[in-house]
Amino acid sequence: MDRRTVGHYLPSTAKESFCAALDAISVTTELVEEELKPHLDTLLTAAVERKRGLSEQVVESGILPVLAQALRRKSSLTVHTARLVAELAREAPVRDSCFETGIISALLTLLLSEDQDLLLHVSRAIGRICHDSSLQQERLLRLGVVPRLVSVLLQHSENEALLSSCLLALCNLADLGEQDDSKFVWEKSGHFDEGEQVFHGTSQHSFGFVSAVTMVRLNQWSQGQYSVSVETLQRCSTLFWGAQNGRQTGWRLPSFTHWGCCPKFYKVIKYSVKNIPKNRSLKTAVFHTFL
Template sequence: MGHTNMPLNYSCTRPQTDKCRSSGLQPYSCNDNLNNALGSIRVLGLELIEHELKPHLNTVLTNIKEGQKGAAEQVVVSGILPILALSLRSRGPLTLLTAKLVAELAKESVVRKGFGDAGLVTALLSVLTSSDQELLLHAVRAIARMSYDSSKQQELLLRRGAVPRLVAILLRFPEKETLEEVCLQALCSVSGMGVAEEAGMVWERGASVRPEESVFHGVSPHTCGFASSVILVRASRWAPGQYAVNIEVFQRCSSSFWSLHGNKRTARWFPFSSLGSCSNLSSMIKFPGRNVPQTKSLKTRMFHTFL
């Protein structure tokens, strides 16, 4: 297949950095390696040839992880997101590296806004059936990050069946703590009950009094000594292939904070029926606050889901 190698030109207008000066580069050439990598991915991407694409994907990953100024915007302009989605779906040699890159890109709001249109949401969900634990770790982390503060992404993930897939991972890998924690973070983020990754949420498996129920609780450190978030997640098996997921969020306050602000919180019960009930699900998502009872205890969402 022939291609016309059209270089992608991006201008770097930032001041000359110490790194540039020490390497002898001109100010406008600081991101030349990134520009070339993005251009090569766009030209070669449809063929997904590992030995040709791998170094370019690594270059982009390095720039994003190091927080290079303007790198995220360059990724958006380059138009490589659909190629990353294709790589994830292919389940080929590049899939793991691509999942790592997508997880890093999901930190950047300017990039993750385009995940839906680029097909990355459905591509990430397709990865969740894999048995590769490292691949699952990065894919789930990407889902947690992209949905944390985006109601649009949350709705799309709910419609596409993210919850049952995430629950399935919890059940398949009960002894893998890192994967378990990331999966719980993703469940909370998709449900709109998430806590920022920077909060340092610590998860533990709790005791259950019901048969075939898994209980997890997560605690974030106190913020400025006043309050911390406590999340309780219960995953229950009702019947073969049918599970209920209940997510509750509490605010644990210090005595001084408590005396100032009292104990006022809201409660939610949010049912998630079968994967096929998109019309009912849509109406509940559009009006999540309608007829919500007020209580003094917690904020809750419940998903009834079929695997």
Template structure:
């Protein structure tokens, strides 16, 4: 029997609270989704919170069919509205959207539901924890997805991510998420499970910040080295260069009777800028790839 709800409103209740009563179902997820559909119309925060938590817990547990239920429930536009509202539910909603972004079946509906523009709007916020989850959602959306990459690039994801890197240089977790998002947008990223480790690098050029990430190969014979350079070439104008090198271990080459010189790069840190610049526009171009090196360059005006 399908799940149905009654929605009652007491005229005497000054808080204009809502109450949902399931006629028949023990499915907590279905009940929570139905509640969000009804309560989300007015974003009644105190009553929405437990239902958002129920959906978040269920999605984290990767229960079979949960992602499909979320997609067909119609709550994605409500999540987009919640992100834009700047209310008490913004952080919880950002966490939920970041988890939903892991599910390919759900993130395909992000664009139509307005979640892409909502996430980009959130990237202009000052709350670093909210930024962390919003950037993580964008990173997951764009991983290995040319359609999502193109949409995010067209709508200005790169300048917003670069602005965060410059504004919060001391937040390592936020820095790593933004760097992974930039790599995924360039279609040269690694899956989260790869365990890439990021560090700040040394640059010999004024106005340039360098990051390098190392992701060990699962076979144990080498690693992937990713270099991200953010270079200021005019006031408020930056070039973001992303390069990926494949580096093999000496034991691998000795095993095959070959020797190879590992490329060395100067690495370490430059200070960050505390100003968040207004995004003007963004464009990108692809540099031709070679067998040993892949490069992507974004020209960004902030």
């Protein structure tokens, strides 16, 4: 794609700044932090606004390997770069290029950080990269992302934004999530067995008529060994279904006499470093997690 494509959707001054930022980042990896930050700011602004054509241009510019290298440097710009990657990862062209360009491996390394702001952007990036992509989900599972996410979740469960981001990333790895964690409200359930933690997430759709309910369950089997299960149900109101039934011709939807929940799909994820047989049921996929 010609760089003029993005400029077609940007004012002339913004277009010039955008192209200058891409050029400056792509030509060298030796820019000092003071020189690199304004260019990252320019791209971040465009990414947050989700300018049309931006993701394709970013991929073709060749800056993703540079961003991966910037993440590995662990400098004062690491958090800034991670936030940019998380915003860029909303778009499919960028997500599809994250593995080959080294972005994923850099993000996994950063999951070992103690910086909660950095962890927030990293977990968001991971959740978005694997959203609705079985290929990226499989790659991340093989690279051991689940134990690292669970470790972050357990260590920083008091940080609501980080907790939500990690839970959504786990859901997306099970192919049962959303791209954006802002759609979910999570609550921790009580009164469960010792060693078990359960989180319920709800998201509203269709003007409140339909809500998805997602449950993430952590079970500790022994010291450092956990299972992670993810289940999603679809809850529907009688008003919604009644209106739909009244409009349908030729076929009928199930009728409900009161508010209820109907299973939509079910999946369990557990990751293991051992060769534990996997359940091949159509409803579940099983892994073990070792921290």
